Amino acid sequence: MNDLQTKAQKLGIIMPEISSEQINDQIKPVLRQMEEVGIGLNCAGLNNLADKLTIRLKELEGQIYQAVGAEFNISSPIQMAEMLFDRLKLPTTGLKRTKSGVSTAASELSKISSEHIVIALILEYRELSKLISTYLRPLPLLVDENSRLHTTYSMDTSTGRLSSSEPNLQNIPIKGTYGEDIRAAFVASPGCKLIVADYSQIELRIVACLAKDKAMIEAFGRDEDIHAQTAAAIFNINMADVTAAERRVAKAVNFGIVYGQTPYGLSQALGIEVTAAATYIKNYFDLHTGIMDYINDMISAAHTDGYVETIFGTRRYLPNINSSVRYIAEGEERMAINMPVQGTAAEILKLAMIEMSKRLELINDKRKNKGHDCPARMLLTVHDEIVLEAPVEMAEEVGKILKDTMENVIIMCVPIKVSLGIGDNWAKAK
DNA sequence: AACTAGGCT
DNA sequence: GTATAAGCCTAGTTG
Numbered sequence: 001m002n003d004l005q006t007k008a009q010k011l012g013i014i015m016p017e018i019s020s021e022q023i024n025d026q027i028k029p030v031l032r033q034m035e036e037v038g039i040g041l042n043c044a045g046l047n048n049l050a051d052k053l054t055i056r057l058k059e060l061e062g063q064i065y066q067a068v069g070a071e072f073n074i075s076s077p078i079q080m081a082e083m084l085f086d087r088l089k090l091p092t093t094g095l096k097r098t099k100s101g102v103s104t105a106a107s108e109l110s111k112i113s114s115e116h117i118v119i120a121l122i123l124e125y126r127e128l129s130k131l132i133s134t135y136l137r138p139l140p141l142l143v144d145e146n147s148r149l150h151t152t153y154s155m156d157t158s159t160g161r162l163s164s165s166e167p168n169l170q171n172i173p174i175k176g177t178y179g180e181d182i183r184a185a186f187v188a189s190p191g192c193k194l195i196v197a198d199y200s201q202i203e204l205r206i207v208a209c210l211a212k213d214k215a216m217i218e219a220f221g222r223d224e225d226i227h228a229q230t231a232a233a234i235f236n237i238n239m240a241d242v243t244a245a246e247r248r249v250a251k252a253v254n255f256g257i258v259y260g261q262t263p264y265g266l267s268q269a270l271g272i273e274v275t276a277a278a279t280y281i282k283n284y285f286d287l288h289t290g291i292m293d294y295i296n297d298m299i300s301a302a303h304t305d306g307y308v309e310t311i312f313g314t315r316r317y318l319p320n321i322n323s324s325v326r327y328i329a330e331g332e333e334r335m336a337i338n339m340p341v342q343g344t345a346a347e348i349l350k351l352a353m354i355e356m357s358k359r360l361e362l363i364n365d366k367r368k369n370k371g372h373d374c375p376a377r378m379l380l381t382v383h384d385e386i387v388l389e390a391p392v393e394m395a396e397e398v399g400k401i402l403k404d405t406m407e408n409v410i411i412m413c414v415p416i417k418v419s420l421g422i423g424d425n426w427a428k429a430k
Numbered sequence: 431a432a433c434t435a436g437g438c439t
Numbered sequence: 440g441t442a443t444a445a446g447c448c449t450a451g452t453t454g
Contacts, residue, residue, distance in 0.1 A: 073451095073452080075435095075450090075451055075452070076434095076451080076452055076453080077433085077434050077435070077451095077452080078434090078452075078453075079452090098433080098434065099432095099433070099434090100433075100434085103434085103435095104434085104435085105434080105435060105436085106435080106436075126435080126436080127436090129450095129451090130435080130436055130437065130449095130450085131437085133449090133450055133451075134436085134437065134448090134449055134450060135437080138449090138450095154447095157446070157447070158445095158446075158447095159445080159446060159447095161439085161446060161447075162447095163446085163447050163448070164447085164448080165447090165448060165449090166448090166449095167448090167449090168437085168438085168447080168448045168449070170437095170438060170439070170447075170448080171436090171437045171438035171439085171447075171448065171449085172437080172438070173437060173438080174437095174438075175437090175438090176437095203439095203445095255444085256444060258444090258445075259444035259445045259446095260443095260444070260445080261443085261444050261445095262442090262443050262444085263443090264442085264443045265443055265444050266444090268443080268444090269444075325441095326441080326442080327441060327442045327443075330442075330443075331442090331443090334443095334444070334445070335445070335446095337445085338444085338445040338446080339445080339446090341445090342439095342445065342446065345439095346446095382438075382439065383438085383439040383446085383447090384439065385439080
């Protein structure tokens with residue numbers, strides 16, 4: 001048994017004896033096959049939506065010109081800032097600045113949305129123009145003769161995650177007014193269903209385990225509402241009394257913790273006072289002392305060794321961790337906190353894909369010569385999610401196998417949970 | 431090519 | 440005094 005195995009065992013982790021290099025070797029052919037298979041795209045659906053949104057975009061353009069009293073390039077942040085802050089004299093206090101001037105990012109403009117009706121128009125314009133120019137227009141042009149879309153996966157990331165490009169199928173819209181419509185254009189082959197399996201809070205479960213955090217391990221072990229538990233802790237109330245708003249704050253705290261978020265960052269994210277954010281974080285660490293120790297351990301390990309690593313040994317070197325420029329060093333300290341968590345999640349996903357690929361071969365071998373037009377096969381992966389397609393009559397069974405594979409490819413000190421969906425398209429299968 | 435913005439996990 | 444939440448990819452503007 002090697003060092004990593006011993007270390008993992010002390011954390012209550014039972015993992016396959018495989019190195020990060022071996023994982024990466026074995027995932028490659030799986031990815032190449034997924035790229036070749038591709039996923040069905042309903043081009044007509046996207047084109048129709050593009051046409052509809054383009055009409056709305058034109059309306060908004062006219063309304064913005066009228067509200068401002070001038071015509072300008074709405075897509076130019078420079079011209080936008082000039083119109084809002086020089087011509088209309090909207091207040092800039094409290095707004096972030098970029099290198100070139102006052103930021104016109106949506107997060108900043110929404111702070112002054114009550115100052116002028118044009119802000120709402122601009123935000124809607126930006127939303128539509130993003131969807132049209134990045135997704136609705138380009139994607140239909142990229143399909144093959146069978147109306148299938150093929151991405152390219154890369155592994156040269158700093159944490160071990162995969163990335164996807166040309167087109168990037170890991171950032172297809174899902175939120176907002178049109179997210180569902182866009183996802184619905186990603187479809188299963190005829191006679192097949194899409195099967196979507198998502199790791200539930202995988203990074204939080206990993207950090208609970210790596211940090212040996214007692215309260216969090218117990219909460220996950222009892223299958224409790226982790227965000228409600230956090231809310232109770234940071235607001236000093238009973239779990240039963242947690243409101244929806246308090247739970248939302250707690251969710252943001254849980255989310256931010258694996259990124260090394262500061263009180264300032266949390267205050268920005270939630271639109272609250274820095275002092276309030278600081279209190280929440282303090283209360284959080286009072287409950288989760290294991291998490292606090294883990295963060296400090298990772299930072300000091302990075303300072304000493306110059307790198308951090310995942311449980312399978314993927315390393316990230318942090319050459320500037322000892323920089324005398326404080327914000328440079330602090331930036332790498334946050335990377336030191338996050339990378340072992342994000343990287344371990346990536347490895348678990350890859351392991352599950354490798355194992356599932358083997359199981360799919362067995363499934364398909366068994367069904368050879370039975371006249372099925374579409375084999376059960378892996379199509380996409382999005383960081384904590386795997387998308388498959390399988391013949392309708394097999395979908396339930398394949399889904400169960402997928403869920404089982406993902407949940408048991410590694411045993412951690414907290415249960416690993418996977419949510420499963422089956423449907424004709426990517427919207428319905430979620 | 432740099433910068434700004436914004437889509438996803 | 441400066442910065443402040445990790446990791447990606449793509450599109451449009453600017454010079």
